[in-house]
Amino acid sequence: MSNLALWHVDNTKSELREVDTAKLDSELIQVNSLFSLVSSGTEKLVATGNVNKKLVDKMSVPYMQGSFSLPIKYGYSLVGKTQDNALVHVLHPHQQIAYVNKADVFPLPADIPAKRLSLLSNMETIVNAIWDSEHLLTLSNKDLPIAICGFGNIGALLACTLKQIALKNITIIETDEWRASKAAALGFKVSSPLIKNQQYTLIYHTTCTQEGIQWSLQSACFEGTIVELSWYASEAVELVLGEHFHYNRLRIISSQVSNIPGHKPDETYASRKKLAINFLRDPIYDSLFAEDIELKDAPDFFNHLRNQTLPKGLIWCIRYPNINP
Structure with missing residues (x-):
């Protein structure tokens, strides 16, 4: 063979x-x-x-x-x-x-x-992102306004996973017409970054673009949280921080799969895999x-x-x- x-x-x-x-x-x-x-x-x-x-x-x-x-x-x-x-x-x-x-x-x-x-490997990235934002994802906060900026590989996996844990107010921000249509066909609300005055308590950014992270900074509400899942490698990103970032006390969290978040001392790589596998029981993926x-x-x-x-x-x-x- x-x-x-x-x-x-x-x-x-x-x-x-x-x-x-x-x-x-x-x-x-x-x-x-x-x-x-x-x-x-x-x-x-x-x-x-x-x-x-x-x-x-x-x-x-x-x-x-x-x-x-x-x-x-x-x-x-x-x-x-x-x-x-x-x-x-x-x-x-x-x-x-x-x-x-x-x-x-x-x-x-x-x-x-x-x-x-x-x-499974990419789903471990999703589990980390959920852990990094779990202070907001409480059982009493199912209507939390959440945006996922970008419906590519990671954005789509994240959206389907958040849907599993019964979060109801998820909006997909996507400029590509085909991807936007795909997200809508899966039952998600879809919006364009061109629509002004959108405000979200929690934004997951996945586009790996300067425009995407800038939109996230402009669209987070007062004391909002942005979880950054993009991988920029060596690419430089320029951001405008004076308009919205400081006055609104925004927080940006870097979420990356290589390490278990420090606030999860009882979790291991093995336990993270098991949780990711449990999510993958849903045929939506x-x-x-x-x-x-x-x-x-x-x-x-x-x-x-x-x-x-x-x-x-x-x-x-x-x-x-x-x-x-």
Whole structure:
């Protein structure tokens, strides 16, 4: 059986390469891949060679090969089955068969579709964002005016998760017509950032744009909170702080998946994964997926990602030919 891995050869080309298994440690276990999630924003940076050298350590992932200077084998959310047919999640690049340390695999419930479980790494980002704002998300505050600025991968996952915990007053702020229509079809209120005098107690910003975070600063109410989920890498952002930020006593919280929030001392990476999996029991997340990317088509997909010529979609997954899930 072949074992192909996706490599970004240079900033214009990706290809599938056969994995050399001749020198593998005999203690490693085999995971036959079913699906691996494409985190399009981060992976576009990687595939175009635009990862800042100062961020190499922060963006490195387990089992990555090559370097951010390219070529590189990259990816970080893979679901597959072990040789004893157990469903597992592992942080690993896009590869048909992964060989990993036993300690690096996380067991998954068999009653949740494997494709949905490929969202697990990004869902941990969502759990962190909820923890970072949980002082506002109380049982007595279900009508809290909340905005999610941006309905991409993270914004859509967050919206569906907040809906699960019965928050009723969620507005999606989106400029892209297709994404706005998708959000509306899922039952969310949708608004444009061009509409003035919108005021929210809690805003989650996900667009990774200067315009998006500036809108958030202008649209938070007195003593409002902005949870920043965007990843800017080395991109500089200029903000106007004199008009609204100080006089309204706004708070910006950086929410990032690498660490458990300090105010959650009893939580661990394992407990966070378990909570994320529990959210993923809801089939609403299935409606967020674009059409599967077959492994053989993955190089072409990344060429379209580089060139911004992808068809409309929110979340992309590579599907592997190993096992019928």
